[in-house]
Amino acid sequence: MALPLPIALDAMGGDKAPESVIQGARLVLRDYPDARFIFFGRESVIGPLVARNRQLAACSQIIHSDTVIAMDEKPSVALRSGRQSSMRHALDAVAQHKACAMVSAGNTGALMATAKFVLKTLPGIHRPAITATVPSRSKNVVLLDMGANIDCTADYLVQFAIMGDAYARAVLGLDDPRIGLLNVGSEEMKGHEEVKEAHKILRSGTIPIHYHGFVEGNDILEGTTDVVVTDGFTGNIALKTAEGASRLIYETLKNAIENSFTAKIGYLFARPAIRMALRRYDPRKLNGAILLGLNGIAVKSHGGADAKSFANAIKVAIKLVENNVNEKIIDELAHVVDADQPEPLAVAQL
């Protein structure tokens, strides 16, 4: 499917920008030869880099932006003083329907604040959520919020559940995604008030999603549900703890092998199988966290992303556009409103 509009790229955001952004776009053309791009940033820097590749140059436009938002800039300052920044310009392009999506590897807080200001939230959604996809035992699991909202009301959590459902349908292609709510136990009496209240609403059957119930920390990577909903504080810590744990085990095994001669010999035989198995966990393949719940598609790439990794973030944006994720969220929210009427549209099976 050809994309209706070009994709706006913040060419200056991220540790390896602009090279990673431009090379990332070039890589995307292999899978999406019809894609078009608008690069925002310093024209004198970007221009020559884009011109190097004929195919890329043919489908790209460059729009000069004077400033760049620093990686450690406060969101409030970035919002006020970043009006001429590459990040802001890329978001403006989406708001003005000149681009179908935007991708940035820049400052997360600044992107969140600016995106919310420029794009506004979808009708019925109070807060956007940073949505990530993580590999679990047998499949990828959608996790939100990963840090946009430190304190969440029950209503926010319910909205995240609806957005997570729409995302899992649109991007993972699931027919009936199971939604879990992260808690410290599966019993109803556990957890804080917001979580208990959200559980009550989700369980009531008025929300047209397949609500599984509470899940615990270990359930995230067990893949007990397709979507895990939590507040941004807990979600951020869970995600980073999981990354830390995986790295620890991986490095422990690596060191064990490297420090033993016989183990090293053994590893020569085991390596192809191990590499293949770990390929699923390549963080570059999972790059691209979505700012879900906005009037427009904005994707956050990891700040340290290389070209391959940034290309993946662009592909996430393309999938969101192709699958009309926002229309699906709006649709589901319309059903929730309808559910207030006598006839319930609930599909939740508990």
Add this chain to the structure above:
Amino acid sequence: MALPLPIALDAMGGDKAPESVIQGARLVLRDYPDARFIFFGRESVIGPLVARNRQLAACSQIIHSDTVIAMDEKPSVALRSGRQSSMRHALDAVAQHKACAMVSAGNTGALMATAKFVLKTLPGIHRPAITATVPSRSKNVVLLDMGANIDCTADYLVQFAIMGDAYARAVLGLDDPRIGLLNVGSEEMKGHEEVKEAHKILRSGTIPIHYHGFVEGNDILEGTTDVVVTDGFTGNIALKTAEGASRLIYETLKNAIENSFTAKIGYLFARPAIRMALRRYDPRKLNGAILLGLNGIAVKSHGGADAKSFANAIKVAIKLVENNVNEKIIDELAHVVDADQPEPLAVAQL
């Protein structure tokens, strides 16, 4: 050092009780031949099991308890109706100075509620915290709270920092443990109000601990600090997520090796080194979470603990007694009061 009093054991709590409890006690005698035990539970069941081992029988007493608190009993119900339970009797023994510590693999919520009621919190401590030790890159890290307190004020977090410090000194033998506060970023503006307020107090220098500052999820297993302080909701989810992540990577590698003939051959060579490296992460060696902050030592063993695992929980209790962890907490709290002058625990006023 000979223990001043016997250790009270809830012989009926846990999935593999009473065998795991009695065999666990027997294993402890190898390292602590002078230890003495009081087993609480059904005398007709425990008696013959203890009698089988002459050494154990010689240093053990059995006190009959009529009832057992079910693993799924609500804490409030357990507290009201469990007065004749093995768990309650073991806690009573500590409160009445007939035992120097108690260990139970029973219902966590019930143990928490009953221990708080029977033992009461230490002067200056508002809430006990479940304290765990987890393996990090280079050493073990103390993590609290792991689920006792879902909602925590800044004061609670500050008290946890003090208790974590005393614990790291007493049990891990550290001279100057570094204390971190779990957050979603290292910048001061991040996190919810309680975390920011606790950070301000800990940073002010009025608390006699080595405060490192904020740490993130990945720092837990990196071992960035010796102690990580957080609320019970986040701590429980972080711990379980880490367990899930470790298991996922481990099983992925195991399956990769088992499904490939050459990898299997290779593994024969690598196995000894790998097994040795993973030994540190054997969950049985880490069993024993402490209910820190109470007037008496109470240790919670994992519900599914086997004898070896339960033995470790008993050893944790012994270390806490030998190292006077509670006296150290009281001492540190006294310093806080001194630093602040007028009334005890005016930490909130900062």
